[in-house]
Amino acid sequence: MSEHxxxxxxxxxxEVGVMTDKLTVSVLGTGIMGAAMARNIARAGHAVRAxxxxxxxxxxxxxxxxxxxxxxAEAVQGADVVLTMLYDGGTVVQxxxxxxxxxxxxxxxxxxxxxxxxxxxxxxxxAEEHGLVFYEAPVxxxxxxxxxxxxxxxxxxxxxxxxxxxxxFDAVGARTLWTGDDGAAGSATRLKLVAxxxxxxxxxxxxxxxxxxxxxxxxxxxxxGLIGGGPLDMxxxxxxxxxxxxxxxxxxxxxxxxxxxxxxxxVGAGERNGVRLDVAAAxxxxxxxxxxxxxxxxxxxxxxxxxxxxxPRS
Numbered sequence: 001m002s003e004h005x006x007x008x009x010x011x012x013x014x015e016v017g018v019m020t021d022k023l024t025v026s027v028l029g030t031g032i033m034g035a036a037m038a039r040n041i042a043r044a045g046h047a048v049r050a051x052x053x054x055x056x057x058x059x060x061x062x063x064x065x066x067x068x069x070x071x072x073a074e075a076v077q078g079a080d081v082v083l084t085m086l087y088d089g090g091t092v093v094q095x096x097x098x099x100x101x102x103x104x105x106x107x108x109x110x111x112x113x114x115x116x117x118x119x120x121x122x123x124x125x126x127a128e129e130h131g132l133v134f135y136e137a138p139v140x141x142x143x144x145x146x147x148x149x150x151x152x153x154x155x156x157x158x159x160x161x162x163x164x165x166x167x168x169f170d171a172v173g174a175r176t177l178w179t180g181d182d183g184a185a186g187s188a189t190r191l192k193l194v195a196x197x198x199x200x201x202x203x204x205x206x207x208x209x210x211x212x213x214x215x216x217x218x219x220x221x222x223x224x225g226l227i228g229g230g231p232l233d234m235x236x237x238x239x240x241x242x243x244x245x246x247x248x249x250x251x252x253x254x255x256x257x258x259x260x261x262x263x264x265x266x267v268g269a270g271e272r273n274g275v276r277l278d279v280a281a282a283x284x285x286x287x288x289x290x291x292x293x294x295x296x297x298x299x300x301x302x303x304x305x306x307x308x309x310x311x312p313r314s
Contacts, residue, residue: 022046023167026079028072028095029113030058032252033139034085036146037112037172039064041083043149044171051075072099076107081168082132083110088261089119096126105131108164112137112153114196116265117186118272124184133161136183138192139173142253149173154188156180190269197266197280200259200300204283206240207304220245240301249298259300260287 023046027038030052038061042048048066051074052058058068069075076082076099084092092113096103109132111123120136127134135157145151151173157165159181169176180187213220220241227233243249263284270277289306290296 021167023080023164024049024078025168026051026069026076026082027066028052028075028082028084028099029086030061031085031087032143032255033112033146034083035061036143037083037085037139037151038066039147040149041168041171042066044167046167046171049075049077049079072096073102075099076102079107081108081110081165083168084113086113087258088113088265089115089123092119093122093126096123100130103130103132106133107131108133108135108161110135110137110165110168111183112139114138114192114262114265115189117189117193117269120186120189121184124182127183133158133164134183135161135165136186136188137165137169138188140192140195141173143251144253145174146172152177154179154191156185156188157183193262193266193269196262197277200263200266200283200287201279202234202236203240203259203300204279204286204303206237207244207286207301208307209237210241210244210304211307243299243301244304249295249302252297252299254300255297256287256290256300256302257296259303260284260291263287 025041025046026049027034027041028051030038030050034052035057038048038050042061042064048061049069050058050061050066051069051072055068055070062068072095082099084095086092086095092111092115109127111134124134135155137153137155139151139153141151149172153169153173153176155169155176156179179191209223210220213223224238263280266280267277267284270280283303286303286306287300290303293305295302295305
């Protein structure tokens with residue numbers, strides 16, 4: 001048990017060895033995260049059936065042995081587990097409705113998209129209506145840990161069915177943190193939004209500190225020298241500033257447009273619970289401006305450009 005009383009499981013060779021059954025896993029949504037997760041599921045020896053609205057994003061998975069489906073209904077045929085990794089809650093429900101013809105009772109549905117807290121109940125209702133076993137399972141991590149199978153899975157769902165999802169979680173993540181036994185309650189999403197609120201605030205602050213330093217004629221290395229080794233220093237700050245300065249914003253680890261969406265989910269969650277989140281609201285606006293400048297598909301560090309009306313001078 002963790003210090004907060006929640007169960008934490010770590011992947012071990014012994015545990016993986018016990019769960020040797022091979023599954024058929026349908027992955028709906030093969031963007032930055034979904035493609036990496038599908039690839040690791042296939043490399044773990046499971047059969048993968050992949051679908052993406054833009055088929056070209058799914059086709060590279062064929063080289064890893066995945067079957068590329070033309071429709072969600074085709075993708076979920078014969079699946080033991082359906083994993084959704086899509087843009088938001090509305091998209092998840094729409095795609096699952098499209099998949100209805102191929103769904104059969106008893107399929108496990110792992111919902112890994114970052115959605116609103118209020119979406120969990122509707123998804124759980126859909127699952128109950130169609131006889132699916134629902135697990136809420138957003139993940140913490142970006143492109144690199146996703147590709148390495150080192151995500152943290154935040155999961156909620158019935159205890160009696162966890163053996164069925166453990167092989168999938170083991171394939172995509174280094175750790176699974178169970179937050180509850182009812183996916184409808186949204187406990188995993190609540191924790192994901194709290195974690196993302198910190199990530200997005202730190203990202204926005206990194207861009208602002210670099211923009212201010214440049215505008216004031218301060219060498220960013222002098223700033224790093226000032227905070228180096230102290231409590232204000234952090235590897236994440238340095239990494240994001242390096243991405244901006246070195247032009248490493250593509251391919252994105254976490255895109256500006258997705259960061260804006262998540263920031264607005266965070267603001268909305270606060271508002272519905274009587275909490276004003278000024279930093280998250282400001283971050284959402286910075287991400288929006290950066291996207292409007294043409295940086296929507298770049299790494300979220302590109303929110304830096306929102307500090308300028310025009311492109312900053314090099």
